[in-house]
Amino acid sequence: MNALVLLGAFAVLCAIGMPVAYALGLAALVAAVWIDIPLEAVMLKMSDGTDDFSLLAIPFFVLAGAIMGEGGMAGRLIDLAKVFVGFIRGGLALVNVLAMTLLGAISGSSVADTSAIGSVMIPQMVRQGYPRVFSTNITICGSLQALLIPPSHNMVIYSVAAGGTVSVAHLLIGGVFPGLLFGLCLIGLVLWTAHTRNFPKAEPVPLARVPRIVLDAVWGLITIGIIMGGILSGVFTATESAAVACVYAFVVTVFVYRDYKLRDLPHLIHRVVKTVAMVMMLIGFSVAFGYMMAIMRIPAVMTELFLGISDNRYVFLLLVNVLLLVLGTFMDLAPMLLICTPIFMPVILKLGIDPIHFGIIMILNLGIGLITPPVGPTLFVGCAVGKVTMEEVSRELWPFYAVMCLALLIVTYFPALSLWLPSLLKF
Amino acid sequence: MTKSRYAAAMETLYVACIAVSGASLVVITLIIPYGVFMRYVVNAPASWPEPAAVLLMIVFSFVGGAAVYRANVHIAVRALVDAAGAGPRALLLRLVNGAMALTALFMLLWGLQLVRTTWHQVIAEFPVLSVGVTYLPLPLGGLLTLLFIVERVWVGEPPPTSVMYRDQAGALE
Numbered sequence: 001m002n003a004l005v006l007l008g009a010f011a012v013l014c015a016i017g018m019p020v021a022y023a024l025g026l027a028a029l030v031a032a033v034w035i036d037i038p039l040e041a042v043m044l045k046m047s048d049g050t051d052d053f054s055l056l057a058i059p060f061f062v063l064a065g066a067i068m069g070e071g072g073m074a075g076r077l078i079d080l081a082k083v084f085v086g087f088i089r090g091g092l093a094l095v096n097v098l099a100m101t102l103l104g105a106i107s108g109s110s111v112a113d114t115s116a117i118g119s120v121m122i123p124q125m126v127r128q129g130y131p132r133v134f135s136t137n138i139t140i141c142g143s144l145q146a147l148l149i150p151p152s153h154n155m156v157i158y159s160v161a162a163g164g165t166v167s168v169a170h171l172l173i174g175g176v177f178p179g180l181l182f183g184l185c186l187i188g189l190v191l192w193t194a195h196t197r198n199f200p201k202a203e204p205v206p207l208a209r210v211p212r213i214v215l216d217a218v219w220g221l222i223t224i225g226i227i228m229g230g231i232l233s234g235v236f237t238a239t240e241s242a243a244v245a246c247v248y249a250f251v252v253t254v255f256v257y258r259d260y261k262l263r264d265l266p267h268l269i270h271r272v273v274k275t276v277a278m279v280m281m282l283i284g285f286s287v288a289f290g291y292m293m294a295i296m297r298i299p300a301v302m303t304e305l306f307l308g309i310s311d312n313r314y315v316f317l318l319l320v321n322v323l324l325l326v327l328g329t330f331m332d333l334a335p336m337l338l339i340c341t342p343i344f345m346p347v348i349l350k351l352g353i354d355p356i357h358f359g360i361i362m363i364l365n366l367g368i369g370l371i372t373p374p375v376g377p378t379l380f381v382g383c384a385v386g387k388v389t390m391e392e393v394s395r396e397l398w399p400f401y402a403v404m405c406l407a408l409l410i411v412t413y414f415p416a417l418s419l420w421l422p423s424l425l426k427f
Numbered sequence: 428m429t430k431s432r433y434a435a436a437m438e439t440l441y442v443a444c445i446a447v448s449g450a451s452l453v454v455i456t457l458i459i460p461y462g463v464f465m466r467y468v469v470n471a472p473a474s475w476p477e478p479a480a481v482l483l484m485i486v487f488s489f490v491g492g493a494a495v496y497r498a499n500v501h502i503a504v505r506a507l508v509d510a511a512g513a514g515p516r517a518l519l520l521r522l523v524n525g526a527m528a529l530t531a532l533f534m535l536l537w538g539l540q541l542v543r544t545t546w547h548q549v550i551a552e553f554p555v556l557s558v559g560v561t562y563l564p565l566p567l568g569g570l571l572t573l574l575f576i577v578e579r580v581w582v583g584e585p586p587p588t589s590v591m592y593r594d595q596a597g598a599l600e
Contacts (some may be wrong), residue, residue: 015501015504016507016508016526017519017520018526018527019501021492021502022501022527024528026526026533029530029533039537039540040541040544046534047541049482050488051482051561053480055484056459056484059484063456230561243456243459244460244463246456247457269453273449273487273494274491276490276499277448277487281501397477400440
């Protein structure tokens with residue numbers, strides 16, 4: 001009955017349209033009143049939820065990505081990608097995927113990448129004779145690489161949701177191969193589609209222009225070096241490397257690229273505050289919600305329930321994947337991570353599944369939910385940028401869903417993909 | 428106080444919230460690299476940047492969170508609201524406003540209680556500061572949210588000219 005009060009209150013508050021963050025907080029407070037727990041304890045958890053040092057990486061990653069994205073980095077990475085794959089049949093679609101891989105390694109946000117790369121690539125692709133819907137679809141699907149490739153702020157959110165027991169650095173590094181695999185699967189689909197639909201080839205980039213293009217892009221790519229190098233060497237924590245990357249990104253875009261004007265900074269800060277404060281509130285309230293779930297032994301009950309269905313880890317992973325794919329269509333990634341992780345964590349530990357591996361599965365799975373109607377922020381942004389309707393896009397997304405589900409299955413059943421790189425870290 | 432005056436006051440309050448959160452973010456972004464610089468370059472590690480950054484992060488979260496509520500960018504499941512007719516939708520919105528007011532009131536009253544309880548303890552890294560200060564953003568966030576809820580219920584949605592519609596947030600997945 002206690003669990004019903006907590007979960008029921010949350011479900012009802014969400015259903016009537018209350019912001020998810022506040023619904024989590026109010027449900028926790030109602031449940032605390034119900035089982036007679038001092039409300040100060042719940043308040044303490046709400047505040048504690050936002051005072052974790054590792055959480056600081058979230059605004060830093062978003063800020064660095066925003067500075068780079070708006071400071072001319074997207075165009076330079078597209079030019080770099082054209083050097084490598086632009087001349088192949090379907091080259092511009094491949095450029096789109098590769099530019100997403102590179103920008104994803106700087107921004108960590110699929111929505112930001114869809115907007116930054118899509119606004120440049122979709123018009124170019126349409127001018128070259130690519131169907132507008134296909135151009136939009138490859139943009140929104142390619143942007144999901146940012147969720148896996150470091151620096152993904154979703155990894156930080158998962159680490160917090162897992163109670164801080166999973167290292168952010170290990171999670172970030174663990175996402176590298178799954179992210180690249182995801183990109184490779186999309187490249188395979190593009191090559192096949194380009195062959196069957198006879199997509200155009202572009203002219204190779206003249207050799208004389210290549211050094212200039214590479215040099216231009218290198219300034220931005222150093223950000224990846226700062227973040228990855230700092231974490232891998234153990235010199236910086238993930239939070240410190242993200243902060244240093246912010247300062248570096250600012251210096252490069254304002255003083256080297258000169259695409260960003262200092263007078264635009266307040267607008268950028270306004271945008272970042274609106275983006276990040278929402279997530280921080282969500283995290284604070286979800287910690288209070290998780291505290292109430294723990295008091296009511298909901299994770300323990302769910303563990304017994306799942307183990308009652310099957311104690312085979314592969315069957316469990318399949319069930320969880322199906323469940324998350326369905327739930328992910330209705331709710332965004334961050335709240336799903338914050339609500340579901342504490343519930344699943346005891347089960348996966350009991351079944352011997354590595355939490356790093358599980359985190360990457362969850363993020364990839366829920367990432368697919370970002371491009372499925374009815375709730376798909378990346379899909380909405382992609383449609384707006386590509387000037388197509390959601391119905392048109394959805395009708396032709398099926399091959400992409402199939403490829404993404406294939407990538408999800410590979411990541412699920414080959415844990416080494418996610419775990420090999422973290423195993424090399426010496427801390 | 429007239430509706431228009433209250434709306435103007437809330438507009439100013441919104442800008443103040445964004446300014447405080449934004450300034451917190453900028454300061455955090457500068458002091459963390461400063462800590463790294465002191466540790467590796469000067470070889471004289473500073474102990475204050477990390478706890479100061481965490482403190483500012485709490486301010487950023489709850490003050491910025493209240494502003495985000497006014498700007499209507501919190502994640503919400505709107506399937507039922509969108510599917511409902513005009514009458515039921517108005518009822519749902521009233522229910523949401525009531526639930527939001529209740530949450531904000533909880534934050535304000537029990538947050539203040541928490542501040543009172545911890546006011547006489549001091550923060551180890553900043554002996555001049557009370558532990559209660561670290562919890563102050565919670566009731567402050569509750570109060571600000573409550574003021575914005577009153578605006579929404581009494582005055583209605585801010586006009587399209589409001590600064591809150593500028594610089595649209597990138598949804599954060």
